[in-house]
Amino acid sequence: MQRPSYADEPGSARPGPLHAPPAPADRWTRLRRIGGLGAAVAVTPYLLIKIVWSFGLLVPTEEMADADWRAVNAATACLAAVGVALAAVFSRPWGERLPAWLVALPVWVGTGLLVPVLLLAPVLGPAAVNRDQEAGAPNFWVYEQVLVMVSLLGVGVGLPLALAGYARARWPEALGGPLAYPEPVGGTRRLQVTLARMVAVGCALLGCVKAFWAAGGVTALDADALDRRDLWWHLLSASTAVWAFAGAWGILVLTARRGSRGFLPPMAAAWVSSGMLFSYGVYGLLTLTDLQQPSPELPLAAALTREGGAVLGVAMVLTLLLTFHDRRRALRAPA
Secondary structure (H helix, E strand, O other), X not given: OOOOOOOOOOOOOOOOHHHOOOOOOOHHHHHHHHHHHHHHHHHHHHHHHXXXXXXXXXXXXXXXXXXXHHHHHHHHHHXXXXXXXXXXXXXXXXXXXXXXXXXXXXXXXXXXXXXXXXXXXXXXXXXXXXXXXXXXXXOHHHHHHHHHHHHHHHHHHHHHHHHHHHHHHHOHHHOOOEOOOOOOOOOOHHHHHHHHHHHHHHHHHHHHHHHHHHOOOOOOEOHHHHHHOOHHHHHHHHHHHHHHHHHHHHHHHHHHOOOOOEOHHHHHHHHHHHHHHHHHHHHHHHHHOOOOOOOOEOHHHHHHHHHHHHHHHHHHHHHHHHHHHHHHHHHHOOO
């Protein structure tokens, strides 16, 4: 009887593939971990400040101790907690098993809010501090504002880095490859083109209006409220114009499949633009309450640009999702 061999059993010391040292983490895995950890650490001061303000402590003005402001601070504290959760999701392998919508929705809103602010932070930060000091905020408010801006900058840098590594692992079609791809059976190309053209026209109109206001135009503005056009308002108007034009370009290029060598640039432009138009449109609703300085636009013009921007953002991201769906089917189809 042949003596059984134990060389291949789990406890065997025999060298082989099962006992090979683990492969070192690649660059994208390290990017996920470093970006996620950095974002979580950066957002912590913001989260702590918002929690303190939610209880009415150390608020810069008496107005911010009111129930409405405390509710807003509690809501933004929850958003900061979501940011920490997303950092964990992006940096760990188990995050790839979560439902796609559960990850994509907060990422869409978050990138729309943070990326434009990140680009304008060197100017928007001092402008916000000056505006609050003119409103009577105490000196310690400046230090709190600095911590808030540092947190937003850290999240604005770290979270997209972690997201890039996460998306590359879970949805490689979204970050690489050429723009053109074969048309899948039952694709939605015609619907994409129709939606993209409608969205592009709307974005072009919105961008022209915002650029006109940012440059000093006063048409459709309240003549008695022109003093509300501070640096903050001008910069946000200009930012909205830029991202509206970028979104129009991105969504047209994606659906026409020409105008760019790679898929990533127009996809990123459409993704950030759609999130920006939606999130800042919703954020603009605060001007209808006592929680934010009223805008200088006439009511109809404010409603058209605010709600119109939100609708354009939703329509753009729906078109983008149709593009993702067809592209994924085409690139994963057997040759």
